[in-house]
Amino acid sequence: MVLLGPEMWAAFTTQGTYFYHSPWVFVIVFGALLQVLMMIAGGVALLAILKKMKIAVRLMIGIYIMGVCLAAVGLLLAYFFIPMVVPDIADESVSDAIKKMAVMSIVAIVWTLYFLKSDRVKNTFKN
Numbered sequence: 001m002v003l004l005g006p007e008m009w010a011a012f013t014t015q016g017t018y019f020y021h022s023p024w025v026f027v028i029v030f031g032a033l034l035q036v037l038m039m040i041a042g043g044v045a046l047l048a049i050l051k052k053m054k055i056a057v058r059l060m061i062g063i064y065i066m067g068v069c070l071a072a073v074g075l076l077l078a079y080f081f082i083p084m085v086v087p088d089i090a091d092e093s094v095s096d097a098i099k100k101m102a103v104m105s106i107v108a109i110v111w112t113l114y115f116l117k118s119d120r121v122k123n124t125f126k127n
Contacts, residue, residue, distance in 0.1 A: 027077065034070060041066065054125045057115045064108035071097070071104040 011017050012024045041063050048056035078097035115121055 071101040
C-alpha cells in the first residue's frame, strides 16, 4: 500500500493543482480502506492456516476472489478515470491494469482449484 504524504495528498485533492480531479479523494480513501481490509483478511487467514482451521480454505479463496475484484476495479479506473485526469499516461495505465488483471485471475484460478480439489488440503484443514 502506498501511503500519500501531506504534499501528495494536497496535490491530488486541492482544487487548482495539476493532479486535482474531484473523484480523487473518494478513489484514494476507498482504495486505502480496501487495502486495510485485505491486510486484515490476510492476517485472519494466516491465523486460521496456522491453527489448521477448516475456515482457512474459504478465507483464502475469498482473498483471491477479492484480489480479482480489486484488479477489475483497477482496470475500470485505468480505462475510464485515468484518461480523463492524466491523458498522458492513459495507454500505459490501461496495459498495466490488463496485465495485473490477467495475472491475478490466473493466480486465483490455480489456487482456488488447488484449495478445492487437493486431498492434502482436505486432510490438513479438518477443524
